[in-house]
Amino acid sequence: MTTNFSLAGRKALVTGAARGIGAGIAKALADAGAAVMIGDVLAELSRDTAQTLSAGGATVRFTPLDVTSDDSWSAAVAATVSEFGGFDILVNNAGIEISALVTEVKADDLRRMFDVNVVGTLLGMKHALREMRPGGSAGKGGSVLNISSVAATIAFPAISGYSASKSAVDRATRIAAVESGKLGYGVRVNCLYPGLVPTDMGMKLAADIVACGLAATIEEAVGDVIGQTPLGRLGEVTDMADAAVFMCSDAARFITGIGLPVDGGMGT
Template identity: 70%
Template sequence: MGVFDLTGRKALVTGGARGLGAGMAAALAEAGAAVAIGDIREDLGKPTVEELKSKGAAAEFVSLDVTQEASWEAAIEQTVSALGGLDIVVNNAGIELSSLVIDVDPEDVRRMMDVNVVGTILGIKHAFRAMRPGGAAGNGGSVINIASVAATIAFPAIAGYSGSKSAVDRITRVAAVESGKLGYGVRVNCVYPGLVPTEMGMKLAQDIVDIGLAADVPGAVQLVVEQTPLARLGEVGDMADVVVFLASDASRFVTGAGIPVDGGMGT
């Protein structure tokens, strides 16, 4: 078995019904893992699961609102029961609501903090409880949190989002130390994706136009490309491959780390 082979591993990907999450779930499955898609969008999540199954993967849809403790408890229980364990949790679910600071809506900021920050820390909490010795799975594992290049750069109109993703970075590092010191056997890392032209990514581009910072969507995209040394947007596969690395034995001595996958934008 190669160090990137995930055969026999069981994974839960939050926000896995579409976009980056769906791509990450597909990459984990391609590497051999059984995958649960955790999402509030059953209408999108179930077809994603069926697509994974059509390619020979073991897959399950799990209803999950990451902001709710009871939802996490039920999702972890269902995942362990359906897949026969839990070794990998990818805390990918997140939202981005753009605004200049001068126009910020406090309810938008609270919503981002609830999903991006509370959702992530609850994901780590329940991953630890399941994966640590004596837990429902009990074999240790890997937690991968999806932060953002927004945590490392100053880009207009995303102050609240940047704050929430910076929090994901700090939470990751504290959780990694706790897991190591307390003997949970769970590595905790995070990824900082650059802009990817998913539905969420292109909404940000449109928001930049609506706010008046670019004339049109291609212009908004060009603002990002100009700040990126590799001179392109990211692709779903760019992010998914790093998630597979962090889930695998290739990263067995990596914990408490944040890996930029941003084409150098955050340099």
């Protein structure tokens, strides 16, 4: 039965989808009926992920994508349109996190985070809006979903640079949504604020908290996060993936320019 949550016939590009939350989102979109292109710099792992997801009957492909490169974005979007015959969902998931106390931040680390998390997201929106708007190569409107973070809404120690970059993603999302609406692009633009998920990236943060002297053990660091979360647990990849499907579906057809917390109440 077709529902408003179905993505049948949709064509999606998900960045940073070789593993972790991105791979979970790619799977959920495919399970909901979308054809999904994985865009990532991790070519071998991305191919493995695409093959695994395709084995269940889904349409999942891989294209190389360095989100910091305009030319790479042009090629990845062109590959998506060529492979699937359209493009109407972009999930800007690619991101990096480098922990440091404010007294220890390094300029190169900050630049790298902003290059991937902010520049990468803005370039993604640029190319998606150009192709999805009337006159573009896809031209049927669509949905852009940027992955921000609960770090954009709370003051959590050791991630000042990351928090700043994810706050920038939130602001850019809202501006793009207003521009898209006012200019008649037919593209909704939103973001998610995921809470801590025990992926490789999430557990590295816990280890970094210990290294910064803010917790004695990884277990204590994780326990502190759980203690700040009203639902009393860490997030799961499927929590984020299901929210992504909702935001990209017609069930969210009158939602644009928002940040949706998927954080168990941590940012409340």
